[in-house]
Amino acid sequence: KAGVTQTPRYLIKTRGQQVTLSCSPISGHRSVSWYQQTPGQGLQFLFEYFSETQRNKGNFPGRFSGRQFSNSRSEMNVSTLELGDSALYLCASSPRGVDTGELFFGEGSRLTVL
Amino acid sequence: AQSVTQLDSQVPVFEEAPVELRCNYSSSVSVYLFWYVQYPNQGLQLLLKYLSGSTLVKGINGFEAEFNKSQTSFHLRKPSVHISDTAEYFCAVSDLRRDDKIIFGKGTRLHILP
Numbered sequence: 561k562a563g564v565t566q567t568p569r570y571l572i573k574t575r576g577q578q579v580t581l582s583c584s585p586i587s588g589h590r591s592v593s594w595y596q597q598t599p600g601q602g603l604q605f606l607f608e609y610f611s612e613t614q615r616n617k618g619n620f621p622g623r624f625s626g627r628q629f630s631n632s633r634s635e636m637n638v639s640t641l642e643l644g645d646s647a648l649y650l651c652a653s654s655p656r657g658v659d660t661g662e663l664f665f666g667e668g669s670r671l672t673v674l
Numbered sequence: 675a676q677s678v679t680q681l682d683s684q685v686p687v688f689e690e691a692p693v694e695l696r697c698n699y700s701s702s703v704s705v706y707l708f709w710y711v712q713y714p715n716q717g718l719q720l721l722l723k724y725l726s727g728s729t730l731v732k733g734i735n736g737f738e739a740e741f742n743k744s745q746t747s748f749h750l751r752k753p754s755v756h757i758s759d760t761a762e763y764f765c766a767v768s769d770l771r772r773d774d775k776i777i778f779g780k781g782t783r784l785h786i787l788p
Contacts, residue, residue: 564717593776603718603764603778616775650717658775660725661708661768665717 562587564653564666572672578639581669585632585653591615592634593658594626597648597668608658609634616658638671646673676700676769680779687755688787695750695782697765706768707748709739712781713761721763724748735759760786 565584573579585592593608593616605618609628626636632653638645648670652663681696699705706725710718722733729741739750748765765779 595778602780605776605778608775652718659706659768661706661720661723661766661776663710663718663720663776665710665719667715667717 566666583651589653678779
């Protein structure tokens with residue numbers, strides 16, 4: 561069974577630009593959640609999508625958004641990038657949702673904002 | 675607000691020695707508890723989880739954790755570590771009543787000394 565795939569793995573952007581990250585979950589998993597990992601703040605929950613609907617959202621500004629498609633693939637978008645958005649962005653899929661903690665993580669997309 | 679505290683940011687231990695990684699969370703009536711491991715340049719992998727029932731939970735790779743409700747702790751233990759256990763370990767709490775459904779500790783980096 562293929563794991564969670566995130567693309568791109570690495571990217572560099574400049575302040576003010578926007579970025580879109582993609583996540584393909586494990587086949588059959590309907591939940592996709594996104595996390596930001598930084599050395600200072602650790603791992604923080606961004607949001608969860610389940611069957612194309614945003615089910616939960618963490619404490620991040622509206623510049624962070626996402627969506628989920630009918631095939632459960634998900635995209636995360638960050639607009640008007642700031643230096644502080646530099647981080648490893650992790651995606652996780654789950655058969656039943658974040659609540660259960662049964663999360664299967666991808667290897668992440670490392671974003672550098674210059 | 676729910677919070678998770680991992681008391682040690684780094685733990686050095688000799689190979690084949692026992693190890694305990696500490697985790698405390700703020701009190702709540704209904705929580706699920708998890709430990710995840712992150713190997714270098716990889717996403718997180720679920721080690722074990724406590725949902726209900728027996729307070730001693732066994733996970734993969736010989737790890738176990740004990741849920742202590744009175745001390746609001748969920749410490750991770752392994753009786754004999756191997757060099758391959760070198761990684762960062764994250765404790766996480768899922769609070770079913772909150773919108774930010776899962777909260778991670780800052781992580782503990784385990785260094786195995788030869």
